[in-house]
Structures are given as C-alpha cells and as structure tokens.
Amino acid sequence: MRALSHKTKPQLNTERLIIDFNQLAAIGATIEGGVSRLALSNEDLEARAWLAEQFEQAGLVVHDDDAGNLSGILRSEQPDARTLIIGSHLDTVPNGGRYDGSVGILGALECVRCIQEAKIELPFHLEIINFTDEEGCWQSLFGSRALTGTLNKDYALTLNDDVGQFRAALFRAGIRPSDVPRARRDPETVLGYLELHIEQSYHLDEKKIDIGVVTAIVGRSTYMITFHGEASHSGTTRTADRRDALLGAANFITEIHRTIRQRYPDGAVNCGNVTVEPGAFNIIPSQACITVECRHSDRDMLDSMQNDLQALAQTISQQYGLEVEVNCRVQMPAAMLSGQMILAAEEACQRVGVSHMRLQGLAGHDAQIMSSFTPTGMIFIPSVNGISHSPKEFTEWADVVKGVRVLLETIMVLAENAPRD
Template sequence: MNTPLIQAPAREMLMLLEGLAAFSAPGPGVTRLLYTPEWLQAQQFLQERMAGMGLAVRTDRVGNVYGRLGGSQPDSKVILTGSHIDTVLNGGKYDGAYGIAAAMTALNYLQQTFGQPLRTLEVVSFSEEEGSRFPLTFWGSGHVTGLYDGSEAETAADSEGVTIKSAMEACGLSSEHPLGDLRDLGDHKAVAAGQTAARTDIGAFVELHIEQGIVLEQSALQIGVVQAIAGQRRFTVKVGGTANHAGTTPMLHRRDALAGAAEMLLELERSAVEAGDPLVATSGRLEVYPGTSNVIPGDVQFTLDIRHSEAKRLESFCSGVMAGFEDIAARRGLTLEVVRTLSTAPAPMDQGLSRTLEQICLSQGRTFRTMISGAGHDAQLFASGCRTAMIFVPSRAGISHSPDEYSSLEELAAGLDVLTAMLYELAYKES
C-alpha cells in the first residue's frame, strides 16, 4: 500500500463532498448547524452512502453516524477515522466534511481491493465540533471519549432558547430512545443521561483535515504530519478606571481604562512575538464604556485567546502576561479583573503513528513537514485514550471558516492517499 491511488477514488470523494455541501441553510457558503434540518439530511445522506458501500451503519444517542467494516479478529480494537459534519455560520465545504468523505472513500477502496481487514475499521461522522449553535464544543466526539454524559442537553440552549434536548428530539434523538428516525445496524445499547457513554473499544483514531492555515501552502508542501494540537487558555479581562469629561480633565489626572487596556494589548503582542512559534496570542473582542467620543473611558472589557503546544510554556506565558497587566494597572491607578473562561491541555499525537505517516509520505514521494495545529480538532479528545494521528493538507491562502475555503482536488487526493495507506497499515498488517 505504498503507491498512490488511482484517480477514481478521488473523484468519488469529491462527489461526496459536493453532495454534503448541498445540505446547507440559505446564504453564502455552507451553514449546517447541529440538529437543524440540514444537519439531519446530511447525516441521513451519509448513512445511505455508507450502506451502499457495504458498511454496517449505526448511530449513537447524540447522532454520531458510523460505518463499520468488520475485521476477522473480533477481539482486536477498532481503528476509527473521520471528522465532524457541522459547520460555522457561512463556512466552507471542506472543514470537517473532507475528513468524513475521505474516510468513507478509503474504507470503500480498501474493502474492494484487499477484502476484509484483520482489525475492524470504522468511519465516523461526528455530530458536532464547532460550537456554532450551542455554548459547547465537541458534542459528538465528547460523548465517544467521555467528556460529556448527556446531562448537558437539559440546560445548554442556543440563542433562541432551544435546548440541546429539544433540538435532539426534533431530530428523532433522545437519551432514552437514542436512535429515533435514524437506523441502527450495530449492537451498542442506549445509555441514560448522566452516565458516561465513553467507548473503550477504540485502539486508534486518525483524522484527516484541511490545515486551515497558510504554512503548507507557503512551504509548497503536500502533507502536514501533526505532532500536537495546541492547548488553549481564554480569558475575559476587565479594566476599571474613571469616566470623566474629555475636555476638562488634564492628561496627568486621568484614569483612562482604554489607554491602560491598549498598553496591555501591546505588551501582549510584544511578549508573544518574543516567545516565538508556536505560541500565539489574540484579543478578538474589546468593549468600551460609556463608549462616547467626549468621555474618558471608565471601563473596558476585552478577551484573550492564548495557545501553545506545551503545557508548561503555555501556563508560564499566561502567568507572565497577567503579572505584566497587573503592573500596568497599578501604575495607571486602574482596577483589573481577570476571569479564565476556557482551559484545554495540549494534545500530543502518538509518536509511533506520526513516524508511520512520515514513512508513508516518503514511500509515496510526498513532500511533507511536521507541524503543530493551532486550531482545535476532534483528535485532541482521543489523544489521551488511544493512539491518535492527524494529517493536514493545504488550504488556499490559509482561509477557512469562510465560503472562500478551498483545497484543490490534487491536494485533497494526496491526503486521501496518505490516509488510505495509514488505515491499511493499522487494519491489514499482521503486526
């Protein structure tokens, strides 16, 4: 399994991608939010295609869809591959969907070419990853890995007040009757809300994804072998000063919250540049009160998003930044309140699987590099529980979460080749 695939599988994959893109709410790009009619239609479309490939199809209680190619060694653990079906608002047609279409195509090719594997292969279309509709992320893979127990569905609601539970029921899903209108050809039993449904039968997870960045394109490389997915820290920072008249308050007597916040953000940027790759730090939202042109700002609130692939360096950088913010606030006579809103640990990929991916790229004559993923992915939830690997292909101009998201057929086919060879190594080899 070291030679590139013929072109027919790549065309099959592209047809699946185009088919999925048709299930979208009106508007530019692709909008397919969790438990909407478009989402349900897309998952049912995938079930039909999986069944047509001869895979055993099932869904779990949150709507994850699986296609299973049973192995001849029933006691061996499952090799799982796939990605997420949901999108952001007005997103692209490759994010998530590419990993599902490629995984289905790879299983179909392997079955037709080599027959039954030794170890069971499964493709999965996770119900949700983005957090675009409800205030949580990884709802699909989080149930597979035990991050969620289902009780969250009672309280988590979208902007219109619809709870996850209500939205699930509208799709024929519930914790008591998890299959609803979606058919189940497997043997997994329902699990009541409040009890973990984490699977323990998964031996490896492999995810293929567009890079969503510009590194591979700028380097003119075909494949990215992900070494780790960066950990994240998110904060809300509130800076308090004194609102006062803009014309009558001397400069040296001001407690300007916006000026203090501006100095903090410049310090953040300076520190991040000094720390170097792969650390990144971003402030994506800033609110000023009272927000009028002739009043000195009395209060400012801004967000921070800080990421690094090494836990100690991430924590050290955050601590240093906060100490710097405190010094700035004290010098300017301002108050400072910092609330951590998210903390995820870095997720290193399996070194052995990463080396296998590198060998596959070499054997196929693919250009590649190892890299860190700054974006979050379903793979990070599996990394602590089973061997996990992740493959990137280039994204044009690094654009993602946009209708302009694009990867060429040649680039997508290269990722398919590498994924297929990896699944062959994991499921068909004796070792």
C-alpha cells in the first residue's frame, strides 16, 4: 500500500448531507410523505437540474452522455488515470420512498466533496453518476445498459407498448433515441463501480447490523403468459365444453406458487397482473393474460425455475382445453460482485468501526449490469422493516451517515491499492 498525498483526513459534513437530502426529497414529494420522480418526468428532470447545479458548485466536470446519464467528475492529475464510477439513481417508482437511489447519489456527492476539501490527489478519476431510468418506468436499467453497450438495438420497441411516448419522453429530456448507443464506454477506461443503497429487505434491520457487503444480486426473468380459450354463454355452455381461459390462468398461478415454494425455497415468484377478455359477468373468458416474475441468485436454479414455469403452462393449457403463449420479456441473469470490491468494503467497515455482514441483493440494481463490465461493489444500509418502494421506506439517519462513511473509506482503500506510475 502507498500513502496518498493529502493534507488532512476527509471529513463528512453531515449537516450539508441532510440539507441535500431534504432538498432532493422535496422534488416530486407526495402528500403521503413519499416521492414520485418517474424517469424522464418533469420531477426527474428537475432533480437532474438540481444535481447538475450541485456538481457545478463543487467545481466538478459536469457530463451528460447520450443516454441521459448525468455525471460530475473529479479529475485526477495522474496521466492515464482510469475512472472509478460511484453512483445510483434519482428516479423513483410512483409514490416511492426518499432513500432508494437518493442515498447513493447524495452519498457519492458528499464523498467527492470531502476528498476535494481534504485536497487528496487520487490515482483515478472519481465520477458520480446518475443512471437514467433505473426503476424501469420506460425500460429498466436503461442508463447502465447503454453505458455498458448491453441495450438492445431496438430497445424502444421491445418492451414498450407505446413506443411513441417513450421516444417523446427521451426527446423531451434531450436524449436522441438514435444517439443512445454512443453512451457506450470502453471498459478499459473504467476501474470499477461502487454503489451505496438501502437494502430494501429486512436482514440488516432484523440482525441490527450496520452494513451489508453485497456478494451477488438475484437474477430475474419476467414472462407474459396468455391462455386462449373460447367465449361462450356462461349459463348454457355444458361444463365439458367450456374452454375457460381464466380458470386455466388461476390454476397456473396456484400451481406455480406451490412448485416454487416446494422446489426453490431460496427463489421467488410473483404473478402481478391479470387481464381478462372479454371481461363480462355472463361470458366465459376467452383470454387471460398474466404477468409472471421469477427471481433467484443462482443462475442454474433460475434456469430450472423457468423450465418448470414453461412446462406447467403447457400442462395446464392441455388440462383445460386451451392454447397458451409464453413470452419472455426480461432475462436478467444473477450477478456476482467483485471479490476485490467486497474485500475493500469490508476493510472500510473495519476502519470506520461498524458491524457488517455479507449478503445478497434481492432487488434489481444498475450494479448488476455494471458487474459484467467492470469490478463492481455494493454497500447496503438497513431498511426499517425491509420496506421500500413505498412512502413508508425509512432508514435511520445515523445509518445513512455510516453508509456514506463506509463508501468514502472504500474509495480510500481502493485509492491506496491502485497502481501508480
């Protein structure tokens, strides 16, 4: 390890951090105490403008890429320096919480200001990034996919029923859809990615542990499954002649939950939506379309869950005299985070003097996209009662501060370990 050239140790300014937190939480604030800053909405654009102003005030280089990712960069004077990216997202789900995404952005901002104030010369450029549409209002993890070059060429067409609105929203945010692939970066220029985030689950809160060092992020696959039957009179059609699409879908839902519980105790399945045609009291449903999501942190297990799901859809459709279409909409493999980042975060926890444990991320994050592009680490802080995506989302302020301290110290550990000329 080498000593870094610095005059003083970086010190967090927690008062400045809380002012930032309150200012950001006010943008898109809801009456229930939550935040609605849907990606590319007026509120999201307002939050980006606010963040760009903070970057400017801090004297950082402000950069917008072609996918709308907004960065503030503290440049290293070292020749051929690579970039350590730290960040998260400003966008939220409708009436979401004040901590999801925000903590990672504000924590990163505070760390960079502290490093600057302590006049520390880092061996890498330090870039704070706000990724576009992490939550998937239009397309989930849009910004990180664009940066890593993993966005589908026809991204606007594949997942959006209303392509026109998505294009319009992109244009309105100053993003030209045809330019988005230019956001792609060369992984050689990037040293790694680090993200501070709330856990969104209950492990840290229940065990009263300060910090979660994330080792893996669950894989996720989503499906639209449409059962086709035949509409006919609900009173006069014989039981044997009925081809009830909804009855098939309902049985599928019950059976898939039972199968996953029994065979994949560490996995999760959710059927979150059903649409029925023609949708009348007295007509047997001719079509039932359900959305299904599967999650598992083990790639092989997730594959196996998906095979079971497809087989079950076929079995049920035969049992009920139906036809079935199974369309996979999202395939997100489980992500392993970097051993080097895990060790750096653990070392940082020890230096800061906080309790820590390794755990898995059960929600989607830009970090899982970044993990196949550059060494990636994630630091979790507790979510009270594991609640997120809700105005009730809450993290004790002391835990937010501990998380930011660990993020700062992790950057310092990486700086000490980075090769220098």
